[in-house]
Amino acid sequence: MKTHIIISLFIFLALPCFCFGQSHHKVLINKMEEYEEDIQNTYSEYQKVYYERKSSKSELLAFEEIISVYVSQILEIYETLTLSSIKMMEKPRDIAARSLIFRALTYLEKAPLNVEFYEKACYDYYRALDMYNESEKVPVILKSLPKPIRVANIEYKRLIDLIEAKGKELFSFGKVQIVLKSFKITSNLNAESFEFIRFSSPARTRKYTYDEAETRIKSAFNEILINNNSNNFFLALPEGSYFIRSRTIDNPLFPYLSAIYVRANQQQEYVIEPLVDWIIMYENPTTKQPDFYKAGDSYSGNGHGNSNGGSSFFLSRNKDEDDAANLSVIDDALTSAMENVDINKIFNLRDPWIRSRFANVASQTISIHISSPHYFNTWSKWWDAWEISKNITDKFSPGNPVPTELIQLVYLVLQKF
Amino acid sequence: MRFFNYMLIIGCFLCLNTDATGQIFDKSILKRYEECWSAKKEITLLDTVKVAMSKKKIEEHFRRHDFIQTFGCAYEENDIQQNSIRAVYRAIIQSTRNRNVELRDDLLAALRANPPRPDNLMREYSIYVNIPLRNGVKAARYEIKILDLVAVSTIESSVSVWTRIVTRFAYKEDFNKVKETKQVESEFVQVMQKAQEILTAIERKKFSSMKKMLSIGNVADVYPETIDELSFGDSMHLFDEHNQKKTYLGIYLGKGIFASETPDHGVVVCKFGEERLYGIRIDTNTFRRTTTIFAELNYQAPEIILQCLFIKFGTKKPQGLPSLDSI
Numbered sequence: 003m004k005t006h007i008i009i010s011l012f013i014f015l016a017l018p019c020f021c022f023g024q025s026h027h028k029v030l031i032n033k034m035e036e037y038e039e040d041i042q043n044t045y046s047e048y049q050k051v052y053y054e055r056k057s058s059k060s061e062l063l064a065f066e067e068i069i070s071v072y073v074s075q076i077l078e079i080y081e082t083l084t085l086s087s088i089k090m091m092e093k094p095r096d097i098a099a100r101s102l103i104f105r106a107l108t109y110l111e112k113a114p115l116n117v118e119f120y121e122k123a124c125y126d127y128y129r130a131l132d133m134y135n136e137s138e139k140v141p142v143i144l145k146s147l148p149k150p151i152r153v154a155n156i157e158y159k160r161l162i163d164l165i166e167a168k169g170k171e172l173f174s175f176g177k178v179q180i181v182l183k184s185f186k187i188t189s190n191l192n193a194e195s196f197e198f199i200r201f202s203s204p205a206r207t208r209k210y211t212y213d214e215a216e217t218r219i220k221s222a223f224n225e226i227l228i229n230n231n232s233n234n235f236f237l238a239l240p241e242g243s244y245f246i247r248s249r250t251i252d253n254p255l256f257p258y259l260s261a262i263y264v265r266a267n268q269q270q271e272y273v274i275e276p277l278v279d280w281i282i283m284y285e286n287p288t289t290k291q292p293d294f295y296k297a298g299d300s301y302s303g304n305g306h307g308n309s310n311g312g313s314s315f316f317l318s319r320n321k322d323e324d325d326a327a328n329l330s331v332i333d334d335a336l337t338s339a340m341e342n343v344d345i346n347k348i349f350n351l352r353d354p355w356i357r358s359r360f361a362n363v364a365s366q367t368i369s370i371h372i373s374s375p376h377y378f379n380t381w382s383k384w385w386d387a388w389e390i391s392k393n394i395t396d397k398f399s400p401g402n403p404v405p406t407e408l409i410q411l412v413y414l415v416l417q418k419f
Numbered sequence: 420m421r422f423f424n425y426m427l428i429i430g431c432f433l434c435l436n437t438d439a440t441g442q443i444f445d446k447s448i449l450k451r452y453e454e455c456w457s458a459k460k461e462i463t464l465l466d467t468v469k470v471a472m473s474k475k476k477i478e479e480h481f482r483r484h485d486f487i488q489t490f491g492c493a494y495e496e497n498d499i500q501q502n503s504i505r506a507v508y509r510a511i512i513q514s515t516r517n518r519n520v521e522l523r524d525d526l527l528a529a530l531r532a533n534p535p536r537p538d539n540l541m542r543e544y545s546i547y548v549n550i551p552l553r554n555g556v557k558a559a560r561y562e563i564k565i566l567d568l569v570a571v572s573t574i575e576s577s578v579s580v581w582t583r584i585v586t587r588f589a590y591k592e593d594f595n596k597v598k599e600t601k602q603v604e605s606e607f608v609q610v611m612q613k614a615q616e617i618l619t620a621i622e623r624k625k626f627s628s629m630k631k632m633l634s635i636g637n638v639a640d641v642y643p644e645t646i647d648e649l650s651f652g653d654s655m656h657l658f659d660e661h662n663q664k665k666t667y668l669g670i671y672l673g674k675g676i677f678a679s680e681t682p683d684h685g686v687v688v689c690k691f692g693e694e695r696l697y698g699i700r701i702d703t704n705t706f707r708r709t710t711t712i713f714a715e716l717n718y719q720a721p722e723i724i725l726q727c728l729f730i731k732f733g734t735k736k737p738q739g740l741p742s743l744d745s746i
Binding site (some may be wrong): 201202204206216242243253255258259261262263265270272275277278280282284285286287288289290291293373375378379 | 430493541641646658660661663674676690691692695696698700701702704722724725726729730733734736738739740
């Protein structure tokens with residue numbers, strides 16, 4: 003009897019707290035939605051003012067500031083929700099990422115006149131993509147917008163379509179994620195004397211700035227030399243080659259040690275460590291050859307790319323046999339992935355003839371993509387899935403938007419390799 | 420016309436001596452990196468320890484009281500105390516390997532709590548070890564006496580340290596339980612010798628002899644999964660981005676630096692990420708360890724040698740990544 007009373011009392015006291023917690027989160031998420039709608043509206047208004055009355059500089063600035071205020075409010079709420087570790091973080095994360103991308107798109111409108119805004123836009127864009135780094139969920143740019151947005155008489159239902167139309171400049175940059183490690187407070191490096199220099203770049207990317215990089219590098223070094231811990235930060239850099247140089251260390255060969263090579267629309271991880279009296283900056287490689295052996299249970303190929311065995315050294319079959327075996331593995335992976343995606347939303351796959359033709363075309367497109375250099379030079383598997391899906395859509399339903407379910411389907415197939 | 424020719428020659432000369440920033444650098448700077456093992460006109464730590472090992476034999480009274488002598492050395496840190504700790508640690512580990520016993524205590528923590536240094540009098544330690552028996556293990560007290568702890572300036576580091584220690588079980592009954600005792604004075608020195616040969620082979624671009632020394636053709640014992648797990652001498656495959664079936668061999672040296680075959684540039688020493696300059700990529704699924712001794716004894720190639728090798732091979736690299744279409 004006593005136990006019953008205690009349990010009842012506990013439920014009586016705990017339930018309101020739990021409900022209050024839930025409603026509190028709901029209120030915050032509602033607030034985020036409101037701010038997001040305001041951002042979207044402000045972005046549309048900004049377009050009108052920008053294209054209709056270019057002279058009103060102060061008005062444009064006001065719009066930018068309004069968007070920035072909303073974005074910072076949304077990010078603050080997002081941080082609060084992250085810290086309170088609620089379970090359903092997908093919605094707040096999508097809102098936060100979308101708001102950052104809208105601000106990036108606003109910056110891009112202005113960028114042809116103020117080139118440093120390309121860089122600024124990239125930092126927002128990468129910050130948004132960063133939120134999906136360790137997640138298997140569909141990134142927000144590939145999802146439908148809560149409300150379609152009309153820009154220059156075209157209605158966009160997804161951010162990726164809007165970015166492809168209005169923000170292609172973002173793809174000229176690459177993201178470099180940097181980890182500083184093993185630095186000690188006794189190090190005699192003077193971060194204030196560092197310079198970050200571009201020494202080679204394709205002509206098309208020379209107009210873009212990389213002003214923020216040096217400041218970020220210096221502050222990361224200063225922080226690690228004080229705290230003696232590892233430090234993590236990212237840079238948005240136009241495609242090209244760069245290095246860090248010190249004004250106080252007079253060795254013209256040292257920049258080779260601190261050089262980084264950035265390819266457009268890619269995410270790379272770099273590590274900086276001390277080396278003798280200077281530093282070394284090297285990539286953390288993440289590339290893997292597609293592992294057909296692992297992906298297919300009934301694989302009959304040569305074991306090319308077999309994990310850990312390095313069996314790609316022991317090739318025995320000819321190219322045609324290998325290609326056929328690889329294609330059949332992709333086919334199997336596609337068939338099994340179809341069970342996990344709502345395929346009714348992809349073209350007209352209920353029709354058995356279209357379905358079998360789709361399977362052939364999709365497998366071949368995936369096979370061509372993963373054996374090309376592009377497979378190792380994309381942002382992530384989601385980006386590969388987007389590129390492959392675009393190609394498939396061009397063959398099945400040219401001119402129409404790429405179905406999100408198709409992107410998901412291709413992503414699931416790529417995950418197997 | 421003659422003036423034009425002179426200008427052309429001067430232009431070519433400037434091109435050949437221009438660094439990545441477009442500035443002209445003195446050729447003498449490059450000369451500094453021509454001979455990595457003798458650039459500083461100092462001796463190696465390996466030679467120093469080998470001389471000590473040949474001259475310093477265990478004293479008779481120690482030998483009579485069941486002590487064994489081992490050596491250790493270190494150069495990895497730029498601090499005498501840290502190197503002293505590492506050197507003594509290596510000598511003690513060698514002793515336990517010789518007696519086939521396992522550490523029971525956290526030896527590094529014990530050494531850090533009372534660090535040995537060449538200039539202090541911390542010369543005796545006592546730890547517990549496990550003697551393996553048929554029906555389990557037996558704890559035994561183990562005595563350590565540091566006889567020499569010397570800081571020297573060598574090619575590897577200006578604060579290299581070598582040490583000579585003697586060790587024994589505190590109680591005779593424990594001594595009697597251990598059947599065989601090896602008399603290896605320092606496996607780490609043997610490893611340093613092998614590593615130096617490998618690094619010299621790379622310096623002279625003798626890639627095939629390096630492959631032989633590392634038994635690359637053998638079945639791997641360990642498959643590291645990330646670059647943090649890589650150790651000196653681990654191998655990897657790099658594949659051509661355009662034709663994935665063409666593969667090249669890479670050997671990891673340390674601090675993100677590795678030696679690799681390339682499609683058009685022969686053997687190069689580069690850092691992770693630079694392989695993309697040659698249109699090849701590392702297959703992270705193919706990290707392999709065929710020679711485990713370097714990882715077992717935590718060997719790390721001297722940073723000064725790695726830096727030198729990297730710079731020596733560095734000046735002829737392409738300056739930017741090839742475009743995706745041209746790969």
